[in-house]
Amino acid sequence: MSRSPAAPPSAVPPERMAEILDIAEDGVVTVDRDRRIVLFNRGAAKIFGYHPAEVLGRPLEDLLPERYRPAHPAQVASFAGGPDVSRVMGERRLVFGRRQDGTEFPAEVTISKLEGVGGTLLTAIVRDGTARKKYEDALKRLNQELEERVRERTAELADRNLRLAQKNEENETFVYSVSHDLRSPLVNLEGFSEELALSLRDLTRLLADDRIPADVRARAAGLVGEAMPESVAFIRAAVTRLSRIIDALLRLSRAGRVEYQPQPVDVAGVVRRVADALHATATEKQAEVAIGELPPAWGDPTAVEQVFANLLGNALNYLDPARPGRVEVGAGSDGEAGRTYFVRDNGLGIPDAHRAKMFQAFQRLHPDKAAGEGMGLTIVRRILERLGGTIRVESAPRAGTTFFVTLPAGPPDRAARPGPQP
Amino acid sequence: MTPAMRIEHLVILLAEDDDGHASLIRRNLKRAGFVNEIVRVRDGQEALDYVRGEGAFAARPPDAPLLLLLDINMPKVDGVGVLKAIKAEPKLARLPVIMLTTTDDPREVDRCYGLGCSVYITKPVQYQDFVDALTRLGMFLEIIQVPGREPT
Numbered sequence: 001m002s003r004s005p006a007a008p009p010s011a012v013p014p015e016r017m018a019e020i021l022d023i024a025e026d027g028v029v030t031v032d033r034d035r036r037i038v039l040f041n042r043g044a045a046k047i048f049g050y051h052p053a054e055v056l057g058r059p060l061e062d063l064l065p066e067r068y069r070p071a072h073p074a075q076v077a078s079f080a081g082g083p084d085v086s087r088v089m090g091e092r093r094l095v096f097g098r099r100q101d102g103t104e105f106p107a108e109v110t111i112s113k114l115e116g117v118g119g120t121l122l123t124a125i126v127r128d129g130t131a132r133k134k135y136e137d138a139l140k141r142l143n144q145e146l147e148e149r150v151r152e153r154t155a156e157l158a159d160r161n162l163r164l165a166q167k168n169e170e171n172e173t174f175v176y177s178v179s180h181d182l183r184s185p186l187v188n189l190e191g192f193s194e195e196l197a198l199s200l201r202d203l204t205r206l207l208a209d210d211r212i213p214a215d216v217r218a219r220a221a222g223l224v225g226e227a228m229p230e231s232v233a234f235i236r237a238a239v240t241r242l243s244r245i246i247d248a249l250l251r252l253s254r255a256g257r258v259e260y261q262p263q264p265v266d267v268a269g270v271v272r273r274v275a276d277a278l279h280a281t282a283t284e285k286q287a288e289v290a291i292g293e294l295p296p297a298w299g300d301p302t303a304v305e306q307v308f309a310n311l312l313g314n315a316l317n318y319l320d321p322a323r324p325g326r327v328e329v330g331a332g333s334d335g336e337a338g339r340t341y342f343v344r345d346n347g348l349g350i351p352d353a354h355r356a357k358m359f360q361a362f363q364r365l366h367p368d369k370a371a372g373e374g375m376g377l378t379i380v381r382r383i384l385e386r387l388g389g390t391i392r393v394e395s396a397p398r399a400g401t402t403f404f405v406t407l408p409a410g411p412p413d414r415a416a417r418p419g420p421q422p
Numbered sequence: 423m424t425p426a427m428r429i430e431h432l433v434i435l436l437a438e439d440d441d442g443h444a445s446l447i448r449r450n451l452k453r454a455g456f457v458n459e460i461v462r463v464r465d466g467q468e469a470l471d472y473v474r475g476e477g478a479f480a481a482r483p484p485d486a487p488l489l490l491l492l493d494i495n496m497p498k499v500d501g502v503g504v505l506k507a508i509k510a511e512p513k514l515a516r517l518p519v520i521m522l523t524t525t526d527d528p529r530e531v532d533r534c535y536g537l538g539c540s541v542y543i544t545k546p547v548q549y550q551d552f553v554d555a556l557t558r559l560g561m562f563l564e565i566i567q568v569p570g571r572e573p574t
Contacts, residue, residue: 180525183524191442
């Protein structure tokens with residue numbers, strides 16, 4: 001520490017200064033070069049519990065806990081011989097004082113050195129740090145508790161996330177095995193309704209035989225010509241419907257289970273491929289498909305293609321016949337979540353009432369407009385969830401719909417976001 | 423086996439636990455003109471017993487040319503288990519195996535081809551595809567069973 005600029009001459013007379021020093025709440029202890037106490041003010045008396053008369057002339061070490069005493073003279077000598085005029089003690093470690101009754105207290109101490117005619121005088125200004133230490137300790141404890149609680153909560157949340165992911169996986173496995181089990185009886189229904197249809201054809205041929213009485217033939221014709229084919233047709237339609245539902249469920253469970261190979265994805269290329277595949281549909285609907293600049297993203301290329309195939313397919317399927325169809329794919333500005341893409345159409349739009357349900361399984365808004373099971377957007381959302389992306393929708397009935405999709409721009413920061421392990 | 427082996431002499435071993443499926447397969451094979459003997463077993467263990475000529479099938483004529491139609495989901499030993507066991511036995515490893523199953527899960531399909539099945543067919547069976555596959559396999563059999571021309 002450097003000497004501070006000289007103070008202006010004080011208006012306080014020197015004898016008053018001694019008094020001021022004496023009545024200060026802080027303890028003031030001055031020792032000579034031999035560490036004998038030469039000044040011990042009232043503050044020091046209060047802190048250490050000694051009357052000044054008891055300590056004057058005694059070594060400074062009497063005011064220290066015994067364990068610090070042996071090393072102390074050398075430390076004092078070092079300060080006395082060193083360049084510093086003053087120093088704060090205990091900056092690096094806590095220092096302690098010893099009261100007259102032998103108890104210890106944490107002390108905040110500054111020391112200073114004054115050299116003059118009477119030799120070197122070393123002064124310690126001492127403050128009892130018990131209260132402060134208590135607050136500090138309490139603060140430290142609170143901090144630790146807080147940290148502990150944050151750690152606990154974080155662990156709890158991570159655990160809950162893991163359990164949710166497991167639950168999701170369990171559900172998907174369940175859906176998978178149920179749909180799989182449903183398929184087996186369905187194969188029989190389908191196969192044997194086909195068999196019935198074939199038998200019916202043969203039976204019809206047999207009934208053409210002249211040897212069968214005409215009235216029997218007429219009655220049988222009603223059965224084999226109308227009632228039975230109708231029954232078979234209904235069974236087969238039901239089987240087809242069931243089969244589609246089961247396939248849709250399997251697709252959904254597969255969307256959650258299939259292993260992804262994350263890598264940089266050329267989204268522009270993906271969308272071009274999707275648009276090419278839908279070219280016939282677009283031509284048939286006389287719709288224009290415009291593709292803007294699309295930056296690359298990070299994900300599984302097949303999964304990303306599924307997302308855009310679904311969104312573009314929907315856009316083309318649900319156009320409004322009242323105006324020429326237009327579908328636009330573009331990119332928004334990158335946000336915190338990564339890349340933003342949109343698929344915009346000027347189609348039928350989605351009423352607010354349906355908005356909440358549109359990502360749920362088996363929800364169809366325009367069942368008359370296109371074939372499907374109402375599984376597309378459910379699968380899209382599940383895929384994006386797994387890719388670390390999002391989807392949201394803006395729509396106005398009779399004006400059109402825009403889907404906004406976000407995808408990560410790069411691989412996830414493993415430390416920050418430990419994704420579910422496959 | 424004799425070099426003059428033809429598809430008509432082939433015994434089709436159908437391992438299928440679902441009676442309905444088994445019946446549908448029989449009917450369709452017959453309708454497609456296959457006159458082959460069809461032996462039906464209900465689980466993978468019976469299938470293995472048959473191909474090894476063990477257990478209930480100890481009396482079957484040895485070396486009858488065989489084609490296996492294996493359902494994947496079967497009690498005791500499943501179809502994949504049978505496929506694995508057959509491919510692990512040098513004497514049986516060359517038997518043609520058609521896997522028949524209700525799942526078209528790509529991983530399952532890959533697994534079966536990886537284990538060496540000849541054809542994988544998903545139920546509900548498109549019977550024309552099925553018949554085409556069988557016919558192709560029949561021709562394949564004629565080729566590989568000519569001595570001295572076995573592929574290395």
